Amino acid sequence: MDYRPDAADPRFLLEQVLDAPARLRALAPFAEVDDGLMGQVLEEAARFVGEVIAPLNAVGDAVGARFDAGKVTMPPGFAAAYRAFWQAGWPALACAPEDGGQGLPWVLEGVLYEWLTGANHGWTMAPGLLHGAYECLKHHGSAELKARYLAKIASGEWLATMCLTEPQAGSDLGLVRTQAAPQADGSHRLSGTKIFISGGEHDLTDNIVHLVLAREPGAPPGPKGLSLFVTAKFLDDGARNAIHCERIEEKMGLHGSPTCVLRFDGASAWRVGEPGRGLAAMFVMMNAARLHVALQGVGLLEAAWQKARAYAGERLQMRAPGSGRTAGEADPIIRHPAMQRVLDTERAWIDGLRVLAYHTGMELDVARHHADPARRQAAQQWCSLVTPVLKSLCTEQGFAGASRLLQVFGGHGYVREWGIEQHVRDARITLIYEGTxxxxxxxxxxxxxxxxxxxxxxxxxxxxxxxxxxxxxxxxxxxxxxxxxxxxxxxxxxxxxxxxxxxxxxxxxxxxxxxxxxxxxxxxxxxxxxxxxxxxxxxxxxxxxxxxxxxxxxxxxxxxxxxxxxxxxxxx
Known part of the structure; x- marks a missing residue:
């Protein structure tokens, strides 16, 4: 019943359906990428996710992240698995070589994170914002900030968060009140409270980098008055910054991921980009971040489908119509049309959504790297229009489909033993975060x-x-x-x-x-x-x-x- 990533289906879709190797080789940074290289990366990723990350899913849900006096302890095994993850180079998959990355196409990172989510959504929340933080600093950070943070974030040695939401400011970020007071040395001091901060405090890495939306003195009200700042749990001299975790939320799902309330009490920070352009700096990562969430929906639906398919193949109940069995004999329920209907329908969603998401992931790279400006513009147009569709469609189906697949288990699906109910609980948040x-x-x-x-x-x-x-x-x-x-x-x-x-x-x-x-x-x-x-x-x-x-x-x-x-x- 454990989730096991299988590279065969994604490889078929990438190689036979989307002609990914040829399309990607047309982009200068990926001239050496062929089906052999892509296949090797996917096979190794499947092995790592299946052997290292998936076995921690149940304990992450049962034990959860623990809060005590401002500190968060992650579930057993999480820290060791994360250390193995970043030291093996997985966070750096799609980062630029000059920043210590491997310079591979985004779509390979997308498949990796789809699998990670299916294997262990709670654990995957920790590195989930790394690439977004990397892109934001790479495009908008000063040379000094890049030198301080970029390589650590690209490698995954330090984890990162995105601090937007406040008690009074959810989807309407124009209501953000956190203040950023300028200092004589060019830094700022942040004061305010942020809520729903995934991974705001934990024991996975030596440092945590925070990207924070705040207002400078005299800034106009509304979104145009917001600037973006970078700060960290520990400063360059090793001193603890004035960032405090007040509590973690008790949630319906994602027990293995601490959702934190962070209080900034004059924390030292540095502005990223221009004053009043904080949302613009954040939006550089939005298409990729929302596509990641779309693939979370696909990954959770695939994990639920795998469990339901395995259970349906083993559970004996009644004679299937047309089976030829005599009275008193039973068939695996997978032979019953009602169960076939559920499994085949959700399989259709998984396969079709993967094609759309993988195609969009490749268009992200086309928009960045294609030699023809018109082709870059067309790719950007595709991503702009299709990304919100995918974020919504994939996450709704991830939740609704997982719920329908739970039905395959009957009453057994409603108890924790089989693990399917966790997928339903975990999937629900994907309809809400990264923009409802x-x-x-x-x-x-x-x-x-x-x-x-x-x-x-x-x-x-x-x-x-x-x-x-x-x-x-x-x-x-x-x-x-x-x-x-x-x-x-x-x-x-x-x-x-x-x-x-x-x-x-x-x-x-x-x-x-x-x-x-x-x-x-x-x-x-x-x-x-x-x-x-x-x-x-x-x-x-x-x-x-x-x-x-x-x-x-x-x-x-x-x-x-x-x-x-x-x-x-x-x-x-």
Whole structure:
């Protein structure tokens, strides 16, 4: 019943479906990356995650992080596993060689963190923000700050946090009150309280680096008055900084990850980037961070699926329809259509979401490294539009799918012995952090689609429709769905001009409909790949067409009803 990463499926999707080695070799930093190298990295990552990280999942949940007098002790085995992790070079996978990194494509890091989350979500929260902190300092930090922190963060020798939320300031960061008082030596002193800080205090590393949003004296109210600062648990001379952990939260899940309340009492800190540009400095890491969270949803869903598949293969109950067994004999429940339906449907979600996430991960690198500015811009456009869709779609399915897979266990799934209930508890937070899924939907529709009249998203959907092979089995329906999603976007843009509240009411359904259209495209790519006719891929593809994609029609109808209502028409 233990989670075991398997490199075979991700390799098939990367090599056969997405042609990743050739696409990545076209980028100068990855000219030496081929399928052999990618396969070797993935195989070794699967071994490490399965042997070192996965066995600690149960103890992390049962024992949890412990708080005592301002100090946090992590669950047994966590510190040793983290030491092995950073000393083996895993945090540095996608960091630049000049910073001590390995300079490999982001998508390999993405697969690694998908597996880490499936193996042990609580443990994975500790290194989860390392690459984001690295990117932020690399792009916005001064030479002095880079020299002080960058190599330690790139290697993972020091862990990092992101300190945004305050008791009165969640999604509305314009309400942040933490103050940053400038000092004569160019530093600042931070004063204020931050909440929900993952890994704000622990015993995994010798130091913890914090990126903190705060206001300087005289800064205007709202988001434009926020600046970004870097500080650390220990200063250069070894002295303890004025940062105090007041408590850790008692949570529904993620017991192995301390969620801290941090109090800054005049802590020494240094500004990152320009005054009043704190959110801009933070947003350099947002696409990658949100894609990481999307892959957390996929990883947790895969872990739940593995447990349910193993249990269903062993649990004997009744005769399956058409099995030919005599009265009193029993079949493994995997032969029963009700259980096959659940397993095949969630498999379809996992495979399709992986294609979308891996493709987006490669587009992140294209946006950074491609020689053609137009291609870089197109990649950035893809990431901007698709990342909020993925963050929402993957995490919702990670939670809902894990809950459905728990059903395979019956009453056994509700008790702790089998571990499936932990995945349901752990997955729930992914719908909330890194921007709630409601925020993702508003970001997509109100901030990215409406400002240009839907032109960018319509162009993307029409381009995907043109790529579809109309002669393939599901080609016509995939093309029709993408064209309809483009039409729906235009209709919603027009209706939004008549009712200001409409985009905010329709945002969730619009994101879901867009995501389902993209999921159909992803599976069309899978179905065209060599070997995809095997039952391994054909069975979940059929489940997708029968039980997943029909939801698109329902969401489209809801949105068109809202558009008609906004125009004053009756909706029956």
């Amino acid at each position: 899924n409601e925020i993702q939907a508003i970001d997509l529709l109100a901030r990215k689609v409406l400002p240009d009249g839907g032109a960018a998203l319509v162009a993307l959907l029409e381009q995907l429709a043109q790529e579809v092979d109309g002669a393939a089995a599901d080609g016509p329906e995939t093309t029709d769905r993408l064209h309809d999603a483009a039409r729906l976007t235009r209709e919603l843009v027009a209706a939004a001009g008549r009712q200001a509240a409409l985009p905010y009411e329709a945002a969730d359904d619009f994101l879901r409909a867009t995501g389902l259209a993209l999921l159909g495209w992803a599976w069309h790519r899978i179905a065209r790949a060599p070997g995809a006719q095997d039952a391994r891929w054909a069975v979940p593809h059929q489940a997708l067409r029968l039980r997943v994609l029909p939801e698109y029609g329902m969401r489209a109808q809801i949105l068109r009803n809202q558009c008609r209502a906004a125009a004053g028409a009756r909706v029956d």
